[in-house]
Amino acid sequence: MYTGMSPGDLMLLQFEVEQFLYTEARLLDDRRYAEWINLLTDDIHYWMPIRRTTVSSQTDMEFTEIGGMALFDDNLDFLKLRVAKLQASNAWAEEPPSRTRHTVTNVQILDIDDNGRIIVGCNFQLYRSRLECDEDCWIGSRKDWLQRDADGSFRLAGRHIFLDQTTILSQNMSNLF
Amino acid sequence: MYTGMSPGDLMLLQFEVEQFLYTEARLLDDRRYAEWINLLTDDIHYWMPIRRTTVSSQTDMEFTEIGGMALFDDNLDFLKLRVAKLQASNAWAEEPPSRTRHTVTNVQILDIDDNGRIIVGCNFQLYRSRLECDEDCWIGSRKDWLQRDADGSFRLAGRHIFLDQTTILSQNMSNLF
Amino acid sequence: MYTGMSPGDLMLLQFEVEQFLYTEARLLDDRRYAEWINLLTDDIHYWMPIRRTTVSSQTDMEFTEIGGMALFDDNLDFLKLRVAKLQASNAWAEEPPSRTRHTVTNVQILDIDDNGRIIVGCNFQLYRSRLECDEDCWIGSRKDWLQRDADGSFRLAGRHIFLDQTTILSQNMSNLF
Amino acid sequence: MQDLTNRDNLESLVFMENFGMYGNSHASCCFQVGATEDFVVRATDWVDHKSGKVDRRIFQTRDLSSGTGASICQVLLNTCPHRGNTVCRAELGQTKSFFCTYHGWNFDLDGKLIAVPGEETYYRGKLDKSRLGLEPAAQVESYKGFVFATLDRDAPALQDYLGWVGMVGLDLIAERGDMEVIDGIQKNRVQCNWKLAVDNLFDWYHPKVSHGSAARVGLLNEDELRYMNQMVILGEYGHAISGAAFDEQKLAEIKDAAAEGRELSGSDNARVWRTTQDALDAMGPVGVRCGGHPNIFPNLWVSAAGPPQLCLRIPRGPLATELWWFTFADRNQSAEERRAAVMIASHIFGPSGLLEQDDGENWSHSTRASTGTVTRRRPVDFSMGMGLDRVLSNNSGQSYIETVVNEHAQLWLYRSWNDWMSAANWRELIDNHSVVPTSTV
Amino acid sequence: MQDLTNRDNLESLVFMENFGMYGNSHASCCFQVGATEDFVVRATDWVDHKSGKVDRRIFQTRDLSSGTGASICQVLLNTCPHRGNTVCRAELGQTKSFFCTYHGWNFDLDGKLIAVPGEETYYRGKLDKSRLGLEPAAQVESYKGFVFATLDRDAPALQDYLGWVGMVGLDLIAERGDMEVIDGIQKNRVQCNWKLAVDNLFDWYHPKVSHGSAARVGLLNEDELRYMNQMVILGEYGHAISGAAFDEQKLAEIKDAAAEGRELSGSDNARVWRTTQDALDAMGPVGVRCGGHPNIFPNLWVSAAGPPQLCLRIPRGPLATELWWFTFADRNQSAEERRAAVMIASHIFGPSGLLEQDDGENWSHSTRASTGTVTRRRPVDFSMGMGLDRVLSNNSGQSYIETVVNEHAQLWLYRSWNDWMSAANWRELIDNHSVVPTSTV
Amino acid sequence: MQDLTNRDNLESLVFMENFGMYGNSHASCCFQVGATEDFVVRATDWVDHKSGKVDRRIFQTRDLSSGTGASICQVLLNTCPHRGNTVCRAELGQTKSFFCTYHGWNFDLDGKLIAVPGEETYYRGKLDKSRLGLEPAAQVESYKGFVFATLDRDAPALQDYLGWVGMVGLDLIAERGDMEVIDGIQKNRVQCNWKLAVDNLFDWYHPKVSHGSAARVGLLNEDELRYMNQMVILGEYGHAISGAAFDEQKLAEIKDAAAEGRELSGSDNARVWRTTQDALDAMGPVGVRCGGHPNIFPNLWVSAAGPPQLCLRIPRGPLATELWWFTFADRNQSAEERRAAVMIASHIFGPSGLLEQDDGENWSHSTRASTGTVTRRRPVDFSMGMGLDRVLSNNSGQSYIETVVNEHAQLWLYRSWNDWMSAANWRELIDNHSVVPTSTV
Numbered sequence A, B, C: 001m002y003t004g005m006s007p008g009d010l011m012l013l014q015f016e017v018e019q020f021l022y023t024e025a026r027l028l029d030d031r032r033y034a035e036w037i038n039l040l041t042d043d044i045h046y047w048m049p050i051r052r053t054t055v056s057s058q059t060d061m062e063f064t065e066i067g068g069m070a071l072f073d074d075n076l077d078f079l080k081l082r083v084a085k086l087q088a089s090n091a092w093a094e095e096p097p098s099r100t101r102h103t104v105t106n107v108q109i110l111d112i113d114d115n116g117r118i119i120v121g122c123n124f125q126l127y128r129s130r131l132e133c134d135e136d137c138w139i140g141s142r143k144d145w146l147q148r149d150a151d152g153s154f155r156l157a158g159r160h161i162f163l164d165q166t167t168i169l170s171q172n173m174s175n176l177f
Numbered sequence D, E, F: 001m002q003d004l005t006n007r008d009n010l011e012s013l014v015f016m017e018n019f020g021m022y023g024n025s026h027a028s029c030c031f032q033v034g035a036t037e038d039f040v041v042r043a044t045d046w047v048d049h050k051s052g053k054v055d056r057r058i059f060q061t062r063d064l065s066s067g068t069g070a071s072i073c074q075v076l077l078n079t080c081p082h083r084g085n086t087v088c089r090a091e092l093g094q095t096k097s098f099f100c101t102y103h104g105w106n107f108d109l110d111g112k113l114i115a116v117p118g119e120e121t122y123y124r125g126k127l128d129k130s131r132l133g134l135e136p137a138a139q140v141e142s143y144k145g146f147v148f149a150t151l152d153r154d155a156p157a158l159q160d161y162l163g164w165v166g167m168v169g170l171d172l173i174a175e176r177g178d179m180e181v182i183d184g185i186q187k188n189r190v191q192c193n194w195k196l197a198v199d200n201l202f203d204w205y206h207p208k209v210s211h212g213s214a215a216r217v218g219l220l221n222e223d224e225l226r227y228m229n230q231m232v233i234l235g236e237y238g239h240a241i242s243g244a245a246f247d248e249q250k251l252a253e254i255k256d257a258a259a260e261g262r263e264l265s266g267s268d269n270a271r272v273w274r275t276t277q278d279a280l281d282a283m284g285p286v287g288v289r290c291g292g293h294p295n296i297f298p299n300l301w302v303s304a305a306g307p308p309q310l311c312l313r314i315p316r317g318p319l320a321t322e323l324w325w326f327t328f329a330d331r332n333q334s335a336e337e338r339r340a341a342v343m344i345a346s347h348i349f350g351p352s353g354l355l356e357q358d359d360g361e362n363w364s365h366s367t368r369a370s371t372g373t374v375t376r377r378r379p380v381d382f383s384m385g386m387g388l389d390r391v392l393s394n395n396s397g398q399s400y401i402e403t404v405v406n407e408h409a410q411l412w413l414y415r416s417w418n419d420w421m422s423a424a425n426w427r428e429l430i431d432n433h434s435v436v437p438t439s440t441v
């Protein structure tokens, strides 16, 4: 647990975590996918479950579980495929490329797991502008696992993405969250 | 006044304030209303005036004043009523429950009032996704009063919510801001 | 380069930069334009290029360059004109005045340039509510140059605004970004 | 110029939507308290429901030249006769004239075109300014401070239009004291047809379920949600009142107690005004007993059961309705009483109201269903009480129905609506509208 | 109540859109595995494409009273007969009844109106509850667990409607094992006409280009994207199957290898079921060879070439379509096999699918083009293979076309669509629909 | 391939919207400077205002095979003849061909279909590629580098269409030097009808009020906003020029001063070109005096009063218009002159322009008003100068009106629009269009 940390150490960790998340978001928006892939651990799980409308007493069914269907359910190989595709110049959903903007807010260090990975919660807003006048906006929360490497830098070891939409109101989700 | 604080103390205060606001927002989005209520002081005033379009020379009339009509004008009892309602399972506006996302940005410590309460300004965005495809988005600024308790933690002693819309473009405001 | 700074100094700088950007945003949203103008250096360049949809291999053409046409291409004199206009009471695009909300996120100190100016990257969202029910939202990224004055305070020495839209989907851009 | 923020001088304006036969109904209402200065409040659109067309904002000015109690608001079309620009974009405020921001034509508070740039140089003196004012409403009349306007010269006079039912409806606010409007109109938009929102105001069947959570958390008294004593009054042209009824004997007791200076409960105290001779003279023996909800046809709800409020159901096309809430208070209340009343009012209705927040989704879902092909094959059900109740009348000529919860007023709404839609003009409506039932309903 | 999260007991429901002649097609489909408890899944709208009208959500309940394998889902109109409110707003879940949130009418899982607040007091016992249930579908029938419903009493019986082509289409999932649905329906909205999305499912011409990036990054085998062996089967009323064909000899080899216990490649192993007598009996010699994509007219894609999935193309007006993906698995798979299958399924189709993400923009741009005046002067081109291919048939009476990539099924889709749009009712459609070609196409 | 970012080689393309009789007007315009490489710029839609239908993006390619000065742009329908997909999605760039991302049909820069996947294997050699190219514009012609296209074969030749009024309008940019387009088209969308935006370009009445703030802050000279010398020129088919006029004597003085090498003020210096024999030959004695705003009917504003710019008013349905601003500069300017000119241009018009930002709301509010039922009963007022001005003509045959600020050109716009809407084809329009007034207007 990180609760034993001094306020100063906590603030420093918060600062480092935020800057890491901003850098990572910037790489995606700048279409620097190769560098983005380098920020991931080999064992990353990148997952967006399907969300459903349920009554309040049955919200245990709100999200599909790991093992059920999902919108993203990627290991590093699948993420590399996605990135390779984005770079392929014939991935038509992104050719001409969209203009994306990943905004990360309400960043909170939630916990440190048994592997020493920092569990970070945040809100996200992914805005996409495409061709002349297509606009999409995806909003939700995320839970990220950050691994501290020997050189002090972070890599992303896990990302669970909880979109607030149920029916996806866009024609695809061809971007990374 | 907080202007005598050292930069280091100011940064720490900023950090604590931000984390408090994020935690509070998270409780609402996670529908943990009982815990949210615990973050409020007994004398909280939670207020959203009505906004009107006026010419620039008459913007003194832009907002209704305290004592006039409002969209929220709640003391703790009214807030408890709202929360009890949200938990009642027959409050149909929120049954099935909406999916909300409270984003808090541009956080600034504006002042410390005579009671030692920290006055905090911020921007907010409250996004709501509901049923299959209903979407609402409320944007504006807030002024919050934070009271530091003996154990060092904060409670919310006041919230003034300045919505940027005049006519509310949604079918209700059944959520907390 | 700022890379030699200690973590503590970096955090302090980040804090100061964020607060400056929030203050500046707040002045615009509060329509305190005279104070906003005072935050600018004499040699400010305030620029928003035109963005175009291009294929991925030709994104070097995505933005117009300095010297080409732009949406904003202002020196201090032009910015003073804009502000004077906003205060003129007969600038009809803003009479009655719009309600704006400038949100600044993902703030990162990118570099310090040869003149000691701090180069800051961020995402922005400018939301505008107008009359009864007109709404606009502009999203993108910014690159700001901050100059530290002798008294330790900042002024804005440059702002490059990269909007994510190509065709502007609003009837004007009568506000400052 | 007058400061609208000064509550004492506030002339409160409430505009009612016009629709149906376009411009044919008395369609605006204004609560007027004798302000003496110029001002303007822009209010609403005029919607033609037959065609779905909307005319631009109406606003109203008080005529500076008339300082008498008989002075009336101006109701003007917010459209510049030159190219059609909106001449008033503010929602409230003061002005000495209406200045068009396009080419600068300027109109006085009566809508008269008073200044045209280049009148001599460009128009060379040939512009007939007298025919180029802002279009005024065809008729503007007031009833106890509520001002109504219509765009149709052939519409009946206001009191003929309101009839006793409409007048009693307004009396339910006007007669209770020296009323004024509290600053702040709550406005929000629901994706429903406006008629479902009007239907709902007569509906004392839904609260127990729709607002069940308010009862569960103690905001409403669950017992009081069994509405066994209902009184329904149907009026010509579609007006109606439906809801709770006060017992004659109960009112008599209150009257006696008040006369003897005995202490009354809060709710009884709020009913003393009903027992006065003034109220009886104005509203008749049936009117003073009304505890229900009047609708001034087509869309002005007089919400008089709780804190006195008005709510307009303003159509924004067939699938959207804007709700505008106006709140009234007695100017003789103490500051504390006023504050308490405002707190209650702001927590019941409006988009964040603890009651009303649960209404919107029911209405919008019911609206959407009505577009389905199979759904349309089946009629909606209005059978509650149908054919089971008798129309009573007393010596005053006021006819009414006393019964339990029912759907008589809702049916009357849709029947009257059909009358309006079937009539080409006021003449036809006057000749052919449904007769108020006199025997069984 | 049953826990829907318990995969073993999960009764999976898949609803197909109805359009064309309104309510006339068999329009819902449900994969049923014999659950024994009450539950509800709300699914979709009924869209009338002639008028563009939408009826409210259909949901379905399992009848508690029938615990037999023959039990069938209830398919009900999600519209309260009182004012039209939606009685079920959840997307999935369990319930014991459908409670209307407006006035509290309550319906059992068969749609029967079982409780009305104030039935005695307000309705005074006069309400005929028996005529005020939730409207059920006119016909509900199942085929191997896929349940279809139609709103039209005159529609043919399900098997008559499906014909052998529709049945083989469903067999391609039903016959491969003991199938169940995996939790989670991917849903997203594309700005295209639904017919372009259906056209595309027959289209083995586009993958090499549209999904070229998937091939370039190694997700698809570029060689396999040359589809030289195609089989097209056209069915009555618009059903069709189009795509790859398995070689009879290849299937025979697999059969022999399986019989001898020889090790098979993964893909061959996935085809063993085609070589069983059961499959042959069910699907006939042509059916077992189908490696293509069936469409149950109008809009149910049986995606059986990869992981077994269904995709509904649900119209949301003429310019938008919602895609709903249902994924199936064999309940006898190991956990690892299941996990691997899910991973594949979730990466191919759906809005983030590495294949499907590239389809939407092509469809939406092709839809928009179709509204242009000059563009409309030129016909769209469907000439690939037109007039060049012969219809074969075997002793089983199954007729089919063996050829290369072509556009026969796409043309059949539009021709059948035209038949449906030209018919006023089922009688006319039965009399006048296009005859399945028997010689040259 | 050519680098479009190389300004020296830039061939600038400007496309004008087509509407009215669909495809019947000369509808695209292109400023061409003799580039020699292949490229493409996608530009705009073709809108049929009678039906509201939009044809997909037009783009244009330079024909590689023609390297001569007479070479012309290709103007092609951006719709694949196979299923209708958009073949060019970039807004600008270079390409060697147009590759359809759906099935991979490939078109050369003339629109010819050059490659079809599976042409032999799937189409079996039966595809007639020659009839499946991208639809070209029916006519493409240029005038001094401005290229116009029309979809109608029956439209008159370009110069017949433009007439002397349209040609003078274009000359106001073309004759002033060796012009090129500056990189960057400002585009934004206003919720107004396009005709109000065109009406406005003739309107020298509004600046003093609409742009009063620009005057107040010193950007405009308040004195210069009194436009007492106005010249209006009306052209066949709806073209017109309206606005300031230069005094003949003033031009003569400038000519003398320039000839004698005397120093001129900046604004006078910008007028020297008008005093040359070339300009006189091209534009005639009336043309060189034009300081106003030409509109090439229907929607191409030649904004020549300030920095030379073009603005297209592109309809996006009846209630929205896109504004596209193209800016020109003389390639012989110094870098400083160029930079200063760009700074001015980018601050006047466009969505953030200090003038134009105030126009949009006036237009959109005037558009909305026009839908109101009561508002529609009253005509819009165009009476300024009506019946008061005489049409002059000189020996050159150029007829014109000299007067003060007026609304002649605006009325001409709507009258011509009515001519176009009333004609079924070019034959009818040629026969029946309004005659340019020759006596009093």
Ligand code: FES
Pocket: D080, D081, D082, D083, D084, D085, D100, D101, D102, D103, D104, D105
């Ligand atoms: S539109 Fe009002 S003055 Fe011209």
Ligand code: FES
Pocket: E080, E081, E082, E083, E084, E085, E100, E101, E102, E103, E104, E105
């Ligand atoms: S609408 Fe369902 S009970 Fe009234």
Ligand code: FES
Pocket: F080, F081, F082, F083, F084, F085, F100, F101, F102, F103, F104, F105
């Ligand atoms: S749509 Fe262009 S190749 Fe098929």
Ligand SMILES: [Fe+3]
Pocket: D200, D206, D207, D210, D211, D355, D356, D359
């Ligand atoms: Fe209610």
Ligand SMILES: [Fe+3]
Pocket: E200, E206, E207, E210, E211, E355, E356, E359
């Ligand atoms: Fe595909």
Ligand SMILES: [Fe+3]
Pocket: F200, F206, F207, F210, F211, F355, F356, F359
């Ligand atoms: Fe202008």
